[in-house]
Amino acid sequence: MTVRRSVVVGCGGYLPEKILTNDELAQRLDTSDEWIRDRSGITQRHIAAEGELTSDLAFAAAHSALGAAGVSVQDIDMILLATSTPDETFPATATVVQSKLGADNAMSFDIQAVCSGFVYALATADNFIKSGQAETAMVIGAETFSRILDWQDRGTCVLFGDGAGAVVLKAEPGQGTTADRGILSTHLHSDGRLHDLLYVDGGPSSTGEVGFLRMEGKEVFRHAVVKMAEVTVEALEANGLTASDIDWFVPHQANKRIIDGTAKKLGINGDRVVVTIDQHANTSAASIPLALWVATRDDRIKRDNLVLIEALGGGMTWGSGLVRW
Numbered sequence: 001m002t003v004r005r006s007v008v009v010g011c012g013g014y015l016p017e018k019i020l021t022n023d024e025l026a027q028r029l030d031t032s033d034e035w036i037r038d039r040s041g042i043t044q045r046h047i048a049a050e051g052e053l054t055s056d057l058a059f060a061a062a063h064s065a066l067g068a069a070g071v072s073v074q075d076i077d078m079i080l081l082a083t084s085t086p087d088e089t090f091p092a093t094a095t096v097v098q099s100k101l102g103a104d105n106a107m108s109f110d111i112q113a114v115c116s117g118f119v120y121a122l123a124t125a126d127n128f129i130k131s132g133q134a135e136t137a138m139v140i141g142a143e144t145f146s147r148i149l150d151w152q153d154r155g156t157c158v159l160f161g162d163g164a165g166a167v168v169l170k171a172e173p174g175q176g177t178t179a180d181r182g183i184l185s186t187h188l189h190s191d192g193r194l195h196d197l198l199y200v201d202g203g204p205s206s207t208g209e210v211g212f213l214r215m216e217g218k219e220v221f222r223h224a225v226v227k228m229a230e231v232t233v234e235a236l237e238a239n240g241l242t243a244s245d246i247d248w249f250v251p252h253q254a255n256k257r258i259i260d261g262t263a264k265k266l267g268i269n270g271d272r273v274v275v276t277i278d279q280h281a282n283t284s285a286a287s288i289p290l291a292l293w294v295a296t297r298d299d300r301i302k303r304d305n306l307v308l309i310e311a312l313g314g315g316m317t318w319g320s321g322l323v324r325w
C-alpha cells in the first residue's frame, strides 16, 4: 500500500542574542539561582531585544529550516505558525512571516494551543499533506513570552524565555508501516474546564489589553506528569510500538522534573531524552522545534531515527507525535 507521509526534510531555529541568567533575575526579584535550578532545571533564558517581534524570530527560524531542507521558498504551499504571542491581534503572524520569506505560493495561518502549539501545528500540517491539500509545509513555533510575563511574579517569570524553531515537511510516498519516514501519528486533546490553571488575564474581547500570564504551578505540574505520560503511551500503542523502540524522546521543555518524571514513567533512559530547558527555559510553542534543531545540529537525531514528541499547555491542551526522521 502506498500512503502519503509528511517527512521532515529540514529543521531550523533561532534564539535572541540577549541571555538573562538566574543570578541576574535574583538581583531584582526575591529568588535565587539555586531555587530556580532545583525546582525547574533552568539556568538561563534568551530574551528578545526591544523591537524584535515574534515574526522576526519565526522568520529567522524558518529561514534556517529552509536552508537545511534545501527546498525553494516558492515550493512552500503552507505556513503554520504556532504562537500565543502574535505580533498583533490580527492578521495572523504567519502571514507576516510569509511576506518576510517571500513565500508567495503559501497559505498561512496561526495555531493557538499555547505550549502544545507546535504539536497541534504539526498535526494540522500532516493532515493537510495526507489529504493532498499541501505538498510542502513550513511549521514554526515562535514566542516572545517575555512580553506577557509579570516580572514581579517570581512564581512564573523565572520559568519562561523567547525563541523560535521550525521544520519543513514534504509529502513523500510510504508503505503505511512504522518503518516509513515521516509523521507516523499525532494525538491531540484539550479540556477547557482547566482554564484557570494557566491563562493570560487579558485579551481583545475581555479587557482590551494584552494581559499577563497567570499560573497555578503545582496543579499544572500534577496534570503535566499524568497527561504527558498518557498521551505518549497512546502514541506508542496506536503504532504497536514500545518505549524501547524510541531513539529520541523530545518533550516540551517546561520543567526538568516533569521531563524526568515522564521519561521515568515511560522507561526511557535519560541519555535518549533531549533536554534544552537548562539553556532556553520554557519557550512554549517554540520549545520542541528548538530542541529538535539542537539535537539535529549536534547529530544526535539522525535519518530513520524514531522521535517521540509531547507537550501540554494552557487550555489545557496536550498532545503527542511520533516521527520517523
Ligand code: COA
Binding pocket: 030, 031, 032, 035, 036, 039, 040, 115, 154, 155, 156, 158, 215, 216, 217, 218, 219, 220, 221, 224, 254, 255, 258, 282, 312, 313, 314
Ligand atoms: N524563587 C524562590 N521562591 C519561590 C519562587 C522563586 N522564583 N517561586 C515560588 N517560590 C516559593 C513559593 O512562594 C513557595 O513559598 P511558600 O512555601 O513560602 O509559600 C515555595 O517557593 C514553594 O513553591 P511551590 O509553588 O510549592 O514550588 P514547586 O515545587 O511547586 O515549584 C514550579 C514551582 C512553578 C517550579 C512548579 O510548580 C512547576 O514547574 N509547575 C509547572 C509549571 C509549568 O510547567 N508550566 C508550564 C506548563 S506548559
